[in-house]
Amino acid sequence: MTDDAVPTLYAWAGGAEAFERLTEVFYRSVVKDDLIGPLFAHMDADHPKHVAMWLSEVFGGPDRYTKERGGYTVMLRHHLGKAITEPQRRRWVDLLMDAADEAGLPDDPEFRAAFAGYIEWGTRLARHNSQPGATPPIEAPVPRWGWGVAPPYQP
Numbered sequence: 334m335t336d337d338a339v340p341t342l343y344a345w346a347g348g349a350e351a352f353e354r355l356t357e358v359f360y361r362s363v364v365k366d367d368l369i370g371p372l373f374a375h376m377d378a379d380h381p382k383h384v385a386m387w388l389s390e391v392f393g394g395p396d397r398y399t400k401e402r403g404g405y406t407v408m409l410r411h412h413l414g415k416a417i418t419e420p421q422r423r424r425w426v427d428l429l430m431d432a433a434d435e436a437g438l439p440d441d442p443e444f445r446a447a448f449a450g451y452i453e454w455g456t457r458l459a460r461h462n463s464q465p466g467a468t469p470p471i472e473a474p475v476p477r478w479g480w481g482v483a484p485p486y487q488p
């Protein structure tokens with residue numbers, strides 16, 4: 334497969350609509366969750382759509398989060414000072430993986446490995462950056478995540 338022929342993770346997942354489905358399902362269970370629900374008690378009704386825009390951009394889709402929301406800096410500011418604990422981070426990951434199944438994201442090993450890789454990385458950064466006294470960079474590009482060592486499966 335040439336580089337040009339390799340679909341982005343965004344395209345493989347089903348595009349913007351797939352990520353919106355994912356975050357709708359995800360935040361429906363997040364707000365009901367005893368451990369992390371309280372962190373999201375005051376979230377904006379559009380929060381799921383914004384996170385879908387972020388994930389779409391990360392996985393190779395259009396740069397809408399950068400253009401329409403303000404990019405990395407805005408995402409970072411939402412996490413500063415939240416003091417996310419490891420059990421909370423892990424719950425966030427578990428609920429997102431459940432949501433990926435429920436929303437019907439592709440379940441092939443290659444896609445899920447790349448997806449989980451970003452989620453593991455991103456949640457660990459979010460926890461780290463949310464601690465009191467953390468001094469993460471305030472400006473950076475939105476990360477772009479690819480297939481890594483396991484390109485899309487070809488029968």
Ligand code: HEM
Nearest residue numbers: 372375376377383384387408411421422425452455456459
């Ligand atoms: C890959 C990991 C993560 C990504 C990509 C992510 C993404 C985002 C984005 C894009 C926003 C801002 C949405 C907007 O523009 O309105 C946000 C806000 C927020 N995130 Fe995260 N996040 C991650 C991990 C976490 C974790 C692990 C927690 C806590 C367990 C968390 C808690 C929050 C909270 C509390 C807000 C603010 C909600 C509000 O508006 O009140 N995030 N996140």
